[in-house]
Amino acid sequence: MRKYEISELDSGERVITERVTSVRSVALGYWIGAGARDEKEERSGVSHFLEHLLFKGSSSYSAQEIAEIFDGLGGELNAATSREHTVVYARVPDAHLETAIDVMTDMVFAPTFAELDAEREVVLEEIAMYEDTPQELVHDLFSEAVFGNHPLGRPVIGTRDVIGSVSRRALAGYHRSMYVGGNIVLAAAGNLDHNAFVHLVERAQRRPGDAPAKGVRVRRPLVTAPPPGLRFQRKDTEQYHVCVGAPGIARSDRRRFAASLLDSILGGTASSRLFQEIREKRGMAYAVYSFTSQYTDTGYVGFYVGTREENLAECLDIAAHEIADIAAGNLRPNELARAKENMKGRSVLATESTSNRMSRLGKSLITDTELLSLERLIAEIDAVQEDEIAELASVFLQPEQLSAAGIGPDADRFSGAVERVNPGLVRAAAA
Numbered sequence: 001m002r003k004y005e006i007s008e009l010d011s012g013e014r015v016i017t018e019r020v021t022s023v024r025s026v027a028l029g030y031w032i033g034a035g036a037r038d039e040k041e042e043r044s045g046v047s048h049f050l051e052h053l054l055f056k057g058s059s060s061y062s063a064q065e066i067a068e069i070f071d072g073l074g075g076e077l078n079a080a081t082s083r084e085h086t087v088v089y090a091r092v093p094d095a096h097l098e099t100a101i102d103v104m105t106d107m108v109f110a111p112t113f114a115e116l117d118a119e120r121e122v123v124l125e126e127i128a129m130y131e132d133t134p135q136e137l138v139h140d141l142f143s144e145a146v147f148g149n150h151p152l153g154r155p156v157i158g159t160r161d162v163i164g165s166v167s168r169r170a171l172a173g174y175h176r177s178m179y180v181g182g183n184i185v186l187a188a189a190g191n192l193d194h195n196a197f198v199h200l201v202e203r204a205q206r207r208p209g210d211a212p213a214k215g216v217r218v219r220r221p222l223v224t225a226p227p228p229g230l231r232f233q234r235k236d237t238e239q240y241h242v243c244v245g246a247p248g249i250a251r252s253d254r255r256r257f258a259a260s261l262l263d264s265i266l267g268g269t270a271s272s273r274l275f276q277e278i279r280e281k282r283g284m285a286y287a288v289y290s291f292t293s294q295y296t297d298t299g300y301v302g303f304y305v306g307t308r309e310e311n312l313a314e315c316l317d318i319a320a321h322e323i324a325d326i327a328a329g330n331l332r333p334n335e336l337a338r339a340k341e342n343m344k345g346r347s348v349l350a351t352e353s354t355s356n357r358m359s360r361l362g363k364s365l366i367t368d369t370e371l372l373s374l375e376r377l378i379a380e381i382d383a384v385q386e387d388e389i390a391e392l393a394s395v396f397l398q399p400e401q402l403s404a405a406g407i408g409p410d411a412d413r414f415s416g417a418v419e420r421v422n423p424g425l426v427r428a429a430a431a
Helices: 046-056 063-073 094-109 116-131 134-147 160-165 168-178 194-205 256-268 273-280 309-327 335-350 354-366 374-383 386-396 411-418 423-430
Strands: 004-008 014-019 025-032 076-081 086-093 184-190 230-234 240-247 287-294 299-307 403-408
Touching: 004 194, 014 194, 014 354, 025 094, 025 354, 046 063, 046 076, 046 086, 046 094, 046 116, 046 168, 063 076, 063 086, 063 094, 086 094, 086 354, 094 194, 116 134, 116 160, 134 230, 134 240, 134 299, 134 403, 184 354, 230 411, 230 423, 240 309, 240 411, 256 273, 256 287, 256 299, 256 309, 256 335, 256 374, 256 386, 273 287, 273 299, 273 309, 299 309, 309 386, 309 411, 335 354, 335 374, 403 411, 411 423
Parallel strands: 014 184, 230 403
Antiparallel strands: 004 014, 025 086, 025 184, 076 086, 240 299, 240 403, 287 299
């Protein structure tokens, strides 16, 4: 039995809710299909900058009033931008739902772009802070190594040049083109009634001069990923921060369950191979993990390690060995079973959070991904076989397909270590 309800408003926005009667709160979020991959290169970072500006005042509320209202509700209000979407989300006591909808709707649809230059400085400081955090920055270098000049290879946060110069007119134009009709989903989970919620949303959106409804936007797909890339940024850091990986699978690919289990086995948990072999047994890193990300038409899979110079080559040797071992089908006793129970357990625990429930609804609808019941999700996880894990590792993590990105004091040391995992990558980059 389906536990959620969906409606489409005359304006084109889709509304999806899930009722949870055991709580006294509602988590809600406006999901907009506008992210870094939707930007032109000369406007890189405008989605993230616009997300900031939504909080700086709307047609009915100043920035100070927005902050005071949500503080007065005892609620939470925040936002985030990714490569494929922006979300403005909140969690409030159910008695204050109407107020939250009214304020958030005005923020999303009628920003005034007030305090533009002051917020420009805030984002520039955020970029500076990010660039001083190599363990985060290296992931953007890795995306560039994997996707090259495609928009998926650009940083979500933007660049100093763009943020320092983009005009109010350009931001307003981007807002008009992206924050429309079928490109917006409003999701909610908690103690609410769907029809009453839809009525509140329709009333909040009723304003003169509304744009006509528009359908769902369709992105141009990434047909083929570019050849493996190598990126390095020299910084006087104590450690080398390194990501190695390759293009992966799309969000709707049936193999996504196997990909998540491969991630868990390789480096996604405390009992995973990379964590045990590199950190626990040898003490060669504090942070080491694998990761996976899936987009509409592609994705990536890889691992990160932060380690001192004397350990770098051996860490990559160990990672290459473990990947090859998994690809050869050499799963250890109970390794897959433990990964399955971990994934199922985390899925069950996530249902106890209204914020997680809301995010699942909103993200699925804005990305056109099938919404699976918990029972179906568990069945899909249980159905994955050992040979599927091995096949994914052998197909996506072949040495010659691996890209690499690093931050550290010496490019030659980094290149020498990378040769352990993909000998041809350094030669190709130097050619």
